[in-house]
Amino acid sequence: MTRKRILIVEDIPALALMYSGHLEKAGYEAVVVDTGAAVLRALAEGEAFSALLLDLQLPDIDGLELLRTNADLLAKQPVIVVTADGSLSRAIDAMRLGAYDFLVKPLAAKRLIAVVASAVEAGPTIRADAPVQPADPLAPAATPGGFVGNCGAMREVYRQIGCIARSRATVLITGESGTGKEVCADSIHRESGRRDGAFIAINCGAIPENLLESELFGHVKGSFTGAVSDRIGAVQAAHKGTLFLDEVCEMALPLQVKLLRFLQTGTVQRVGTSRVDDVDVRIVCATNRDPLREVAEGRFREDLYYRLAVVPVHMPPLRERGNDIAELAETFLQRFAREEGKQFAPLGQAQLAALMAYRWPGNVRELQNVLRRAAVLWDGPDLPLSALPTAPSLAAAPLAAAPLPVEAPRGAEAPQTDVAAAFRGMTLDAIERLVIARAIEDAAGSLPAAAKMLGVSASTLYRKRERWASSGDVA
Structure with a gap:
């Protein structure tokens, strides 16, 4: 069987020798060059590589500039960038340009091999900021997962999901409560090459601080009161799949340090043991807070933020989604009517006007609950206006x-x-x-x-x- 060829771009001979040694022991063929010009020359001559390991500090060109000015570099093979610990922002920029993943020096052999293997399996990536292909503006967009609606903001979300799914980059989804952040995370998973793996969701705000570490990383029997048996955590349960960390800004600072270590090393250590296990997990996070404000006020680590927010996605509030409100309402009403064994006529103009006039402080979740309650309490076929909200709820202005x-x-x-x-x-x-x-x-x-x-x-x-x-x- 032909060995996969990995192109290593590193101008420090000792590091290049170390990287090639690790990869060759793992069964790859390593090809080493030390300049950006040599990379372009190799590709121009038609050489094929399964992945490219690119140091961002090269003697003749900046690694980021090399990626920006040579789109075919990313189109032909997945690119893994290597950076110093103090240059994480540059690594993030490389990921947004389309790099598959990044590694921080010094590189651990297991981490290097695991990332290269994953990149080779995934193939070339697509830039998350790639321009939208011209399309008929009146044609409905393909809606991934459980989404409903085709407003402009949601069409952009769908486009981003399609691009992000093929990357390994960590994703930070922001938006108000009830806007569909978990649906977005699940759609990224289902559209990705990890769709056959598990999708594990953890709400960091709903689990007591003293139990969250065990929930994430697992524990061994006797490590604390109540640990009656060995148990893997959510990270290991999501091996080869996706781990969704909801309300990540609720995580306590000491646990943020451990999450950062996991992201840097790709290894987990269960509570109560010194054993370290390798894992291959895609991380998607979400928060309804302003993460930069949390960083500025000292409640969230800046280095962890940059690790998680490689690709940001913002979910628009329902009040800004226009006609999506009517489409969502009709979809929910008919779905819940079937569940209740009832039949409802399509929503009329008066009902639609009431839905569009309401501000929906609870967003899609609130709309869903309103239509579920209506399907339970009314027999149809028409839905009375009294079943719909007509004034701001207590949640919208609780103090007034x-x-x-x-x-x-x-x-x-x-x-x-x-x-x-x-x-x-x-x-x-x-x-x-x-x-x-x-x-x-x-x-x-x-x-x-x-x-x-x-x-x-x-x-x-x-x-x-x-x-x-x-x-x-x-x-």
């Missing part, structure tokens, strides 16, 4: 409904505030949501900090938020 009492300044006579009167007419559940919403706002969106202020556990707030979300009251 009943202002909380304010403490008087020192030295001033305290006003005689009737606290009970401030909440008159509200249910206990509504009051609880109001107080929790205020605490979360005061804690700058951090549920753990809000829980501390309220004297309850963070898991209590997460459970309440999930219960409200399932009922369609809160995003």
Whole structure:
């Protein structure tokens, strides 16, 4: 069998010799050149390579410039870039140009071989920022996965998914709660060469901090109270597949360090053991926060952010998706009607007008819950307007409904505030949501900090938020 040829572009002889030695032991044929000109010359002469290992610091040309000015370099074979630890931003730029992956010096032999093997299997990549091919603007876009809708913003999301799926690059999906970030992650997985592997989703905000490390990396029997047997974590469960880390900005700083180490080495160490295992996992993350703000305020590591946000994808809020609202509503109504054994006529003009006028603070998830509730509570065939929201929900402006009492300044006579009167007419559940919403706002969106202020556990707030979300009251 012919050995796969790997082109190594490295101008330091000792490093080139080390890389070629590792690859040849793994069964590859290594070809070494030391300049960008030599790379172009080899390709011009028709030499074929299964992958290219490119150092970004070359004596005659910058590695990034080489990629920018030679599109065929990426079209003919996957490119893996090598960079120093202090040049991660350059490696990120290379990934956005279309590089398959990047490695940070010094290179571990196992990591090098694993990335090369994965690149050879995947083949050439497509640039995530490649120009859109001209198409009929009225023709519907191919919608991946479980998406519905063809507005301009979503068409761009679909295009990005198609490009991203063929890459190994980590992806950071941003957007408000309920916009479909997990659907996007699942679509990337299904469109990729990893579709036959597992798609494992972990909500970093819903798992207590002291258990999240075990959930991610696994543990051995007896490593902590309750560890009654050996157990692999989500990372190993997603081997050859995709790991989706939802609400990644909720992750505690100490665990961020361990996640960063995993991303750098491609290895995991279970809680309670010194054994290190190699894994091959594609990482997709999501957050409803502004990650750069989290970095600026010290709640999220900057080096981890740059590792995760190689390819950013933003999910637009439902209120900005125009006619997609009507298409989604009709799709949900008919789906839930079938589940309930009922029949509903298509939505009329009055119903569509009400749906389009509403701001949808809970986005697609809220719309889905509204139509599910309507299919359960009404028999059809027509859906009454009373089944649809017509005014901003408590979630949209929770603090305007009943202002909380304010403490008087020192030295001033305290006003005689009737606290009970401030909440008159509200249910206990509504009051609880109001107080929790205020605490979360005061804690700058951090549920753990809000829980501390309220004297309850963070898991209590997460459970309440999930219960409200399932009922369609809160995003």
